[in-house]
Amino acid sequence: MKAAVLVTALALALAGCGSGLAVPRDSSPSAAMPQPPGVAGSPAPTTSSAPDTSCDATASLRPSGPLPPPGQMPTNSTMDRIVQRGRLIAGVDQNTYPMGFRDPVSGQVEGFDIDMLHAVSEALFGDPNRIQFKAITSADRIPALQQGQVDIVARTFTIDCARAQQVAFSTVYFSAGQRVLVDSNSTVADIGGLAGKKVCATKGSTSLEALAEVSSHPQLVSVDNWTDCLVLMQQGQVDATSTDDTILAGLAAQDPYTKVVGPTFAAEPYGLAVPRTDTDFVRFINAVLEKIRADGTWTADYKHWLGDRLGPVPQPPTARYQD
Amino acid sequence: MAGVITRAAAVPRAPVRLWRFARKFGRSTPGRLTGIAAGLVLLSIVVGLVTSTGVQGKSDEVRDLATSAEPLSVAAQDIYRALQDADATASSAFLAGGIEPAATRQQYLADIAQATSALTLEAGTQTAGNPLETLSSQLPIYTGLVETARANNRQGFPVGAAYLREASGLMRSTLLPAAEQLYKAENARLTAEQDTATTFPIGEVVLLLITFGLLFAVQWHLLRTTNRLINTGLLVASVAAAVALLWTSAAMTAVTLHLDSAERDGSDQVAVLVQARFAAVQARADETLTLVVRGNGQSYQTDYLTAANRLGGRDGNEGLLGQARAMTKDPAVRSMLDNAIQAQQAWLTVHRRIRDADNAGQYGQAVQDSIGTSASSSGTLFADLDKNLVSALDSARAAFNQEASAADASLTLLRPGLIVLAVVIGVASGLGIWERLREYW
Numbered sequence: 001m002k003a004a005v006l007v008t009a010l011a012l013a014l015a016g017c018g019s020g021l022a023v024p025r026d027s028s029p030s031a032a033m034p035q036p037p038g039v040a041g042s043p044a045p046t047t048s049s050a051p052d053t054s055c056d057a058t059a060s061l062r063p064s065g066p067l068p069p070p071g072q073m074p075t076n077s078t079m080d081r082i083v084q085r086g087r088l089i090a091g092v093d094q095n096t097y098p099m100g101f102r103d104p105v106s107g108q109v110e111g112f113d114i115d116m117l118h119a120v121s122e123a124l125f126g127d128p129n130r131i132q133f134k135a136i137t138s139a140d141r142i143p144a145l146q147q148g149q150v151d152i153v154a155r156t157f158t159i160d161c162a163r164a165q166q167v168a169f170s171t172v173y174f175s176a177g178q179r180v181l182v183d184s185n186s187t188v189a190d191i192g193g194l195a196g197k198k199v200c201a202t203k204g205s206t207s208l209e210a211l212a213e214v215s216s217h218p219q220l221v222s223v224d225n226w227t228d229c230l231v232l233m234q235q236g237q238v239d240a241t242s243t244d245d246t247i248l249a250g251l252a253a254q255d256p257y258t259k260v261v262g263p264t265f266a267a268e269p270y271g272l273a274v275p276r277t278d279t280d281f282v283r284f285i286n287a288v289l290e291k292i293r294a295d296g297t298w299t300a301d302y303k304h305w306l307g308d309r310l311g312p313v314p315q316p317p318t319a320r321y322q323d
Numbered sequence: 324m325a326g327v328i329t330r331a332a333a334v335p336r337a338p339v340r341l342w343r344f345a346r347k348f349g350r351s352t353p354g355r356l357t358g359i360a361a362g363l364v365l366l367s368i369v370v371g372l373v374t375s376t377g378v379q380g381k382s383d384e385v386r387d388l389a390t391s392a393e394p395l396s397v398a399a400q401d402i403y404r405a406l407q408d409a410d411a412t413a414s415s416a417f418l419a420g421g422i423e424p425a426a427t428r429q430q431y432l433a434d435i436a437q438a439t440s441a442l443t444l445e446a447g448t449q450t451a452g453n454p455l456e457t458l459s460s461q462l463p464i465y466t467g468l469v470e471t472a473r474a475n476n477r478q479g480f481p482v483g484a485a486y487l488r489e490a491s492g493l494m495r496s497t498l499l500p501a502a503e504q505l506y507k508a509e510n511a512r513l514t515a516e517q518d519t520a521t522t523f524p525i526g527e528v529v530l531l532l533i534t535f536g537l538l539f540a541v542q543w544h545l546l547r548t549t550n551r552l553i554n555t556g557l558l559v560a561s562v563a564a565a566v567a568l569l570w571t572s573a574a575m576t577a578v579t580l581h582l583d584s585a586e587r588d589g590s591d592q593v594a595v596l597v598q599a600r601f602a603a604v605q606a607r608a609d610e611t612l613t614l615v616v617r618g619n620g621q622s623y624q625t626d627y628l629t630a631a632n633r634l635g636g637r638d639g640n641e642g643l644l645g646q647a648r649a650m651t652k653d654p655a656v657r658s659m660l661d662n663a664i665q666a667q668q669a670w671l672t673v674h675r676r677i678r679d680a681d682n683a684g685q686y687g688q689a690v691q692d693s694i695g696t697s698a699s700s701s702g703t704l705f706a707d708l709d710k711n712l713v714s715a716l717d718s719a720r721a722a723f724n725q726e727a728s729a730a731d732a733s734l735t736l737l738r739p740g741l742i743v744l745a746v747v748i749g750v751a752s753g754l755g756i757w758e759r760l761r762e763y764w
Contacts (some may be wrong), residue, residue: 036491037492087684101481102484102617104480107418132686135616
């Protein structure tokens with residue numbers, strides 16, 4: 001009897017060891033949100049804590065007389081080399097509506113920055129379309145010029161002293177200012193309201209540097225292109241985007257559920273940039289800018305791309321020269 | 324304590340008596356004969372069970388190879404290749420500008436449909452849980468991003484391109500690595516099952532040899548103790564054992580040979596051709612992306628050259644295409660591969676033209692050469708190359724299936740045959756010994 005009990009117990013115990021059939025189970029993995037390629041956090045802290053005002057960066061080189069006729073550039077000049085080649089190689093943005101972007105319908109690169117290049121091409125060749133576009137990121141602008149991959153960069157390029165030591169800038173062709181883009185139902189009113197919130201800007205931009213300085217200390221998310229910021233906002237991965245009002249207006253135009261808020265908290269004067277040694281080309285470009293400011297081309301371009309999105313159409317920025 | 328000892332001493336006497344009787348009986352001649360007969364019958368039962376189970380196992384292995392391991396390995400490769408192609412197609416739709424061409428859209432949808440249907444095939448497999456989970460949870464997110472990109476493109480918003488970049492990033496960083504892990508696991512499983520299925524079942528053959536030897540020994544023993552030369556029953560049993568031995572050896576050799584040629588003419592070629600398709604679509608995606616990123620695509624161009632080199636080497640007679648061509652013995656497949664090599668060489672030429680045009684600032688011309696519908700555009704040549712690779716792949720798979728079916732067929736009759744032979748061995752040897760035993764009655 002005892003033995004029978006023992007044996008039964010043993011059998012039950014053994015059966016217990018072998019039990020546990022593999023039952024399929026729903027592991028319900030958490031849905032990880034994808035990110036645009038190249039997303040990173042804050043930039044490495046810069047040594048200078050205040051904007052570099054050690055120089056008068058927006059003062060450029062004065063044009064050396066009137067423009068030469070198209071196709072007849074001074075011998076051995078930078079312009080002559082470009083005319084000999086037959087096309088102007090320009091570093092541009094194909095993601096920033098309405099400054100420099102690729103029209104998804106036509107596939108053409110267009111925008112306000114691009115119109116500046118058309119003016120330069122017209123002056124060089126007598127043809128506004130002799131341009132080879134190279135799409136570059138914000139961070140690529142200075143290396144592309146220094147390595148001679150492009151003749152000129154027209155890409156919402158803010159003039160400042162640190163950059164002016166590495167590349168040469170034209171006179172200011174557009175005066176932008178940094179503001180904040182948020183969802184239309186957001187209660188954030190200006191940059192001060194972004195404490196602890198995630199804010200997006202592109203790598204290598206002055207906007208990112210300025211954000212690192214603001215007193216509300218938002219969490220920074222850096223990306224390759226401005227449209228990546230809009231993607232992150234639409235996917236709820238960041239709370240705001242902060243950069244030049246021009247770019248923000250372009251992003252807001254693509255999403256009616258966003259709004260540009262707050263005052264301008266950093267001035268962003270744009271210049272066309274060329275390699276630092278090409279001073280003759282800087283003088284030539286400044287002459288082209290003088291011309292389009294005077295003949296109404298600038299105002300027409302502004303009306304076409306920006307209209308009244310940033311308030312009434314302003315006067316073209318005044319050219320300032322070093323002498 | 325004391326009680327236990329008492330009980331042990333009081334163990335019933337009957338078994339002890341039975342044991343003593345058995346020992347005595349066993350030492351007598353009829354006893355020994357009875358023992359031998361019982362042993363032989365038992366052996367025949369063991370032989371019948373072991374060999375027929377073994378053959379059934381082998382047959383299951385062969386069938387599993389042809390109906391599960393091989394199709395699943397192909398399905399896993401289909402997933403990888405379809406996802407790669409979806410990525411390349413989405414990029415080229417972006418290049419086209421405006422509303423993407425109907426054919427491109429169709430191609431993208433077909434890729435997604437193929438990937439998801441191959442994914443359902445994989446659903447039951449135990450091979451690789453994690454990659455499957457990644458694929459089935461991330462693929463809907465990928466397609467969601469592509470459709471968002473499309474909706475934005477339709478409204479002329481450049482943010483569409485950013486969604487496409489995010490989709491492509493997800494594809495390259497998450498989906499393709501998971502698909503690669505999946506097809507590598509399925510390939511490893513195929514190879515392992517092939518190795519198991521081609522192993523010669525030495526145990527069963529040895530058992531049959533032992534049976535044959537024991538039958539011979541019993542006859543020798545009977546000859547010595549009873550002086551009768553021929554025992555019909557044992558002779559029949561020996562013949563049955565010999566037939567079982569020869570049949571099993573022949574059938575198993577046939578299985579091994581068929582599976583060897585299934586591997587040589589089938590799965591080995593499939594492996595090379597699949598890699599060739601991967602390399603081709605990789606090169607196509609890189610070529611397209613070089614144009615999409617516009618002037619910033621040196622890394623894609625380098626990747627293109629690597630993929631193109633892996634595909635055809637210097638002149639198309641090297642690389643994966645050359646390797647596949649050298650492997651095949653089928654003239655039809657060889658001519659498909661010749662066409663593929665020709666298309667790949669033409670593509671290389673067009674690619675150089677595209678790069679020259681793009682570098683010279685003729686972007687529109689470069690895009691046209693890449694995604695245009697003319698017979699000399701790289702898109703057309705790529706499609707032609709892929710079509711020929713698919714035909715060659717189908718032929719290699721057909722060869723595999725043919726050989727695997729032949730291997731299976733050579734086992735069809737063996738199992739019932741072995742059962743019958745085992746019964747014959749048991750009955751005949753029992754009868755044979757009964758004949759001798761009767762003489763003691």
